[in-house]
Amino acid sequence: MKPRAMAAALLAACAVLWGPSSAEAQDANPVLLALSCAGCHGPEGRSPGSIPTLWGRTAANVLESLAGFKSGQRASTVMGRIAKGYTDTELEAVARYWAQPAR
């Protein structure tokens, strides 16, 4: 592999692995966690396209979906992989964040 291709592959791997590690679970920052969701689900959880809107859902509903994705019980294209990258504590924090009233 050429050095440039190697660097690109490493960067891609970092992008995939980037995200809160379990060591940070204790102080999971919901705002930071939610930033990664906003890219697909819209800045306020109001999706501009075909990706489901998170805005207006309860924390319990969001968490139930995330737990289903993480366990594989709920079929998905990307959410299963995304949910597996978070601890249960982090999923709870991010679910509560998205359930807040409009910001």
Ligand code: HEC
């Ligand atoms: C790469 C784009 C992407 C990112 C990033 C992303 N999602 Fe999703 N999300 C999707 C897609 C696409 C679906 C539809 C299910 C599927 O195919 O994976 C979905 C579905 C969901 C659902 C189910 C909604 C319903 O209708 O029941 C929830 C809840 C959810 N995402 C929460 C989150 C949270 C919380 C984050 C951040 C931790 C996040 N998503 C990050 C693309 C994304």
